[in-house]
Amino acid sequence: MSKTIIISNRLPVQLQISNGDITAIPSVGGLATGMKSVHSGGDSLWIGWSGLTDEEIPDVLAPKIDKALAEHGSSKVRLTKEEVNGFYFGFSNRTIWPLFHYFLEYSEFELSYWETYKTVNQKFADAILEKAGEDDTIWVHDYQLMLVPQMVREKRPNISIGFFLHIPFPSYEIFRTLPWRREILQGLLGSDLIGFHTYDYERHFLSSVRRLLGLEVSFNDIYLDDRVIKVDSFPMGIDYKKFHEAAHEHAQRNESQKSELQKRLDTHKKSAPDAKFFLSIDRLDYSKGIANRLKAFEYFLNKYPEYKEKVRLIILAVPSRSNVPQYKLLKKEIDELVGRINGELSTVSWTPIWYFYRSMPFENLIDLYTSCDIAWLTPIRDGMNLVAKEYIATRTDKTGVLILSEMAGSANEMNESLLINPNNFEQIADTLYQAINMPKKEQQERNGILQKRLERYNVEKWANDFMTSLVNQKEKEDVYVSR
Ligand code: ADQ
Numbered sequence: 001m002s003k004t005i006i007i008s009n010r011l012p013v014q015l016q017i018s019n020g021d022i023t024a025i026p027s028v029g030g031l032a033t034g035m036k037s038v039h040s041g042g043d044s045l046w047i048g049w050s051g052l053t054d055e056e057i058p059d060v061l062a063p064k065i066d067k068a069l070a071e072h073g074s075s076k077v078r079l080t081k082e083e084v085n086g087f088y089f090g091f092s093n094r095t096i097w098p099l100f101h102y103f104l105e106y107s108e109f110e111l112s113y114w115e116t117y118k119t120v121n122q123k124f125a126d127a128i129l130e131k132a133g134e135d136d137t138i139w140v141h142d143y144q145l146m147l148v149p150q151m152v153r154e155k156r157p158n159i160s161i162g163f164f165l166h167i168p169f170p171s172y173e174i175f176r177t178l179p180w181r182r183e184i185l186q187g188l189l190g191s192d193l194i195g196f197h198t199y200d201y202e203r204h205f206l207s208s209v210r211r212l213l214g215l216e217v218s219f220n221d222i223y224l225d226d227r228v229i230k231v232d233s234f235p236m237g238i239d240y241k242k243f244h245e246a247a248h249e250h251a252q253r254n255e256s257q258k259s260e261l262q263k264r265l266d267t268h269k270k271s272a273p274d275a276k277f278f279l280s281i282d283r284l285d286y287s288k289g290i291a292n293r294l295k296a297f298e299y300f301l302n303k304y305p306e307y308k309e310k311v312r313l314i315i316l317a318v319p320s321r322s323n324v325p326q327y328k329l330l331k332k333e334i335d336e337l338v339g340r341i342n343g344e345l346s347t348v349s350w351t352p353i354w355y356f357y358r359s360m361p362f363e364n365l366i367d368l369y370t371s372c373d374i375a376w377l378t379p380i381r382d383g384m385n386l387v388a389k390e391y392i393a394t395r396t397d398k399t400g401v402l403i404l405s406e407m408a409g410s411a412n413e414m415n416e417s418l419l420i421n422p423n424n425f426e427q428i429a430d431t432l433y434q435a436i437n438m439p440k441k442e443q444q445e446r447n448g449i450l451q452k453r454l455e456r457y458n459v460e461k462w463a464n465d466f467m468t469s470l471v472n473q474k475e476k477e478d479v480y481v482s483r
Pocket of ligand 1: 166236282283316317358359361362365382384385386390
C-alpha cells in the first residue's frame with residue numbers, strides 16, 4: 001500500500017525526557033494541525049529533526065525515542081550540534097530567512113553554512129530514501145529543505161514529490177544576490193509540484209527560474225526534457241472550527257473557570273468600559289515589524305492625545321532563534337522601546353503597553369483574541385500570517401477590527417480588514433483612529449465576510465488541495481513523458 005511521507009525540519013511532536021523516560025507530545029502548531037488530514041492512520045510517515053542533538057541524546061535512550069516517535073507516525077533525522085548550528089541557525093536563519101524577507105543587509109553568505117546545509121539536506125533525503133517505496137508520495141516543507149526534492153529525485157526518478165514554501169519567495173533582484181541561487185532552484189525543481197502562499201511569490205519564483213536557468217515556462221508549468229513541473233499558489237488556512245468553537249466555549253465560562261489572565265483583562269475592562277485593547281501576537285522576529293509598531297503606537301498617542309489612558313497595547317512576543325545575533329539585538333531594542341514609552345507616558349492608573357515575552361498556552365491565546373477590540377499586525381514581510389486569521393475566527397459575535405500589514409501574504413485574502421503599509425506611521429495612526437471609531441455594524445459586516453472565507457478555505461482544504469494538485473500533476477507528467 002502506498003503512503004504519504006511528510007518531511008519538515010521539525011517533527012510535529014516534542015520530546016520530553018524525565019527520569020530516563022521519554023514522552024512525545026504532539027505539537028499544536030499550524031502545520032501539525034493542517035497536516036492532520038494527510039498525516040493520519042498507518043498510511044503516512046512524518047520525517048524530521050526531533051529538536052535534540054545527538055550530543056543531547058544518551059545512547060541508552062535512543063531506542064526509546066524511536067519507539068515514542070513511531071507511536072506518532074514519526075521518524076527522526078539525527079543531527080549533531082555542529083550540523084544544527086550550520087544548517088539551521090546558519091544557512092536557514094542567517095542566510096535564507098533574512099534574504100527571502102528582503103533583509104538583505106542581515107544575510108550572511110558564508111560558505112561553511114552552505115556546505116552544512118547541503119550535508120544536512122542529504123541526510124533528510126537519505127532518510128526519505130530509506131523509507132520510501134516507488135508509489136509513495138513525498139511532501140517536503142519549507143526553506144530549510146530546498147535541496148531535498150532533487151536529492152530524492154536523483155535516486156527515485158518516478159516518485160511523486162511536492163514542495164511547499166511557508167515564507168515569501170523574493171523578487172529576482174533579491175534572489176539573484178545569493179551565491180548558490182542556481183543550486184537552490186535546481187534543488188526545488190526536483191519536485192513535481194511547488195506551492196507558495198501567494199501568486200506573487202509564485203511569479204517571483206518563475207521569473208528566477210526563467211532568468212537564472214533559462215528554462216521554458218508556460219503559464220505556471222516549467223518544462224524540462226523529461227518532466228513538467230507545476231508551480232501554484234495555495235494560501236494556507238487555519239483550523240477555523242477549533243478557534244471558533246474554543247471562543248464559544250470560552251464565552252460560557254463562569255468566574256471560577258476563567259484563567260488569571262482573563263480575570264485581569266475583565267477587571268481592566270470593568271474599570272474603564274470605553275477603553276480599547278489593541279493586540280499583537282508574533283514570534284520575536286525582525287520580519288514581524290514589532291519595533292515599528294511600538295514607534296507607531298507612540299506616534300498615534302502624540303497625534304491623538306485624547307486617547308491617552310483610553311487605549312492599551314498588549315504585545316505578546318514568542319522567544320525565537322535567540323542565539324542569532326539579530327534576534328538578540330531586536331529583543332534589546334523592543335525591551336528598551338517598551339520601557340521608554342511606558343516610562344514616558346504611564347500614569348498612576350494607566351500603563352500603555354503590556355508586554356509578554358513568552359509562549360502562551362492555547363487557552364490564553366483565546367483569552368487575548370476574544371478580549372481585544374483591535375488586532376494590530378504590522379509585519380514588514382510575512383509569508384502568510386496565521387494570527388490575523390485566528391483573531392477573526394474567534395470573534396463569535398463578529399465584532400472586532402483587524403488592522404493588517406499589506407506585506408503579509410494573508411492581506412491578499414483579507415481585504416475586508418484595514419490594510420496598512422507598516423512604514424507609514426501617519427496612515428497607521430489614522431487607521432487606529434478609524435478602528436477605534438468603527439461602528440459595530442460595519443465591524444460585523446466586514447468580519448462576517450472574512451469568517452465565511454476562512455471557514456471555507458481552512459487548513460484541511462489547503463492540505464487536500466495541495467495533495468490533489470500533486471496527484472493531477474503526476475498524471476499530466478506521465479502523459480507528457482510518454483508522448
Ligand atoms: P510564523 O512566522 O511562525 O510561521 P504565523 O503564521 O503568524 O508565523 O504563525 C504563528 C503561530 O504561532 C500561530 O498559529 C499563533 O497562534 C502561534 N503563536 C504565536 N504567538 C504565540 C504565543 N505567544 N504563544 C503561543 N502560540 C503563539 C511561518 C511563516 C508565516 C506563515 C506560517 C505558516 O513565517 O508567514 O503564515 O509559517 O505557513
